[in-house]
Amino acid sequence: MGKKEEQKVYYLVIDYIKQLVKENKIGFGGKIPSERELMETLGYSRNSIREALRTLEHMGLIESRQGKGNYLVNQMGESLNSIFSMLIFMKESDYLEVNQVRRAIESQAFYLALDRIGEAERSRFREIMENMEKADHQSKVQADHDFHQMLIQCSGNRLLELVMQALSQVCKDEIALILDNAAQKYTDRWLELHEKIYHCLLAGDRTGGLEAILGHYQWIDQGLEEMGTVG
Amino acid sequence: MGKKEEQKVYYLVIDYIKQLVKENKIGFGGKIPSERELMETLGYSRNSIREALRTLEHMGLIESRQGKGNYLVNQMGESLNSIFSMLIFMKESDYLEVNQVRRAIESQAFYLALDRIGEAERSRFREIMENMEKADHQSKVQADHDFHQMLIQCSGNRLLELVMQALSQVCKDEIALILDNAAQKYTDRWLELHEKIYHCLLAGDRTGGLEAILGHYQWIDQGLEEMGTVG
């Protein structure tokens, strides 16, 4: 069946799966037809079916579970992560650039959060701040992560959250290093900046908050720089 | 050869290709070993090799050219694009969210551009503004695209540029529609906002520029909204 037409077979398979989704025949968590079944239904070889599934898998849309089947999932965040990682691996970007994008996103999240934050979020934030203030050497990383994640969540923008998570994942080792080592002496400043962001958020102080976020990322850039010259 | 160990074979193939890159044995534009060659070198079947190549292809790292071979390329932007498109297809995000992220990125780009813009960029911008002012029905889309692309380029941040392009690609049809139809009556405002961004960039007016960018995206949101109620 030496097709040529225009499309590669595996794209047709992808379209078929997308169609199933569009017609609401499967949703997240649902199981897509088995490979041998797709083979018969679509009339393609198992090879081509599997090549298509590999692409969908890498898009974060399906997960292959041996012995069970292929399931529709929502792991597109990890897919983003793998692309960003590859960008850095190929030296098409670097951590400084990643941090600039993170600052852009966090500033926007802060801006959006101002109009959306409610009592539940305030309460959760208070908790996180308490943990942050009493955080020891080990738990700083966690507290920092919680803080920023919470801020993004308050924006109510899922795309913002997804991209931010992927970018943070990419540089999470560097962040941990900065928090652990190079910036040991700057812990006061670290805490101070987060408190400022927090208070500005509560007070509805847009300008102050954006300033604090800028300061926060300058603080990280400084840490990256010191690590670069040292390491 | 029923492997199990831990990793799926196609991940091993991917690692092998990455290793070739790391050792500078191939770079962008270079040709990776043929499938039949990889088969022998690595001792895997052609199926598995090809599954791995599909993943790399979808990451935007290789391009398969029939009759020639598989080449290392840099198309990770398109890969990002496909993921963002899928997110919208799966209703995990929408155009309003995309626009909020675009605003975040453009604001950051403006901020960075202030410190980097030189004579060459000013000159290029002047050209674009002239085209924009005399743009007719057809060429508005192009002028708009050039303007924003130029602004991002001035930021000097490749990641910012890549993400912005991917996001703009995702909603390019909507943008074109807004420019063509719904906002016909708002063309003056459209031009005015771009001029303000331009002048603030030249004048180093940070606050004014960010305001204009905000206005620009509010203008788009309004267009999206009107289309939503009309269409």
Add this chain to the structure above:
DNA sequence: GAGTGGTCTAGACCACGGC
């Protein structure tokens, strides 16, 4: 014509999950 990717055949065995 030789090399390469795109695809198929018609099977096969392994490992895993669930009944």
Add this chain to the structure above:
DNA sequence: CCGTGGTCTAGACCACTCC
């Protein structure tokens, strides 16, 4: 035990590119 994914065998033909 059966269905499923993961992988392999040992080929094959087509379409394309380059020489």
